[in-house]
Amino acid sequence: MNGIHDMGGMHGLGPIDREENEPVFHHAWERRAFALNMAAGFLGEWNIDMSRYAREQMPPAEYLATSYYEHWLWGLERLLVEKGLLTRAEIEARVAELRRLAPR
């Protein structure tokens, strides 16, 4: 099955936007999302192909509308739930709790 990630040869995706002196990460959360993916990968519950496959399950419209490390985050959540390391309910509960506590 093909998918939105299989981009080789697609038309109409626009010009290439190359940033001068690009930083390794653009936001603090990207650092954490990257490191969490790596560290969780070291648990040995999945391999690199499984983590890429998980990211590829993102709905196509969402995939195109989100950034690279958002793909990583989405895939990581999916794998953690699939492997039973976290439940969907506890992730959503923690997100809601942090949203409540967040400074406004």
Next chain:
Amino acid sequence: MSDHHDHAEEGSPLTETELRVRALESLLVEKGLVDPTALDALIDTYETKVGPRNGAHVVAHAWADPAYKVRLLEDGSKAIAELGYMGRQGEDMVVLENTPKVHNMVVCTLCSCYPWPVLGLPPVWYKSAPYRSRAVLDPRGVLRELGVEVPEDVEVRVWDSTSEVRYLVIPERPRGTEGWSEAELAGIVTRDSMIGVAKVQAPARGGRR
């Protein structure tokens, strides 16, 4: 604070994405699955220690030492390890040499595979839809867009990376660099030249450091 598309609603300065990252980190740390100091160490490694200077060292060494270049082209991973660079996402390295007759460029159409030990983490444009889609469709057009004009009589080869095989391009050594030290050579090798989307330029006379 609401001008950015991923900012959370209800006026919270934390975006939905930031909240989700924090939620995952706090849960994984609480369960003892992830050590926060290990996260900091990973970030430090990939932000400050691993990067294109490593690849520039490899290229400069290959330019300066023909026997090393032969080993590098024969077995990339092994020859790169001679210089101390190894690790994740660089286990199986293939090194490609640009010549006056062949121009190699590298892409990962499916995602973002890239030789981390020698180039660090990939830049955003490399992981972007425009580059991934068009590098294989119209490589000369992509090169032109990125400022590289490849003459018609030069063959362009596009290499699509996989999670197993990663590529490093040895760009052409510019004229006027005869007798330079390896450190001086490494100083002019850019990340993009090692992806194959830029040429290495020798600084104008007097610009040598």
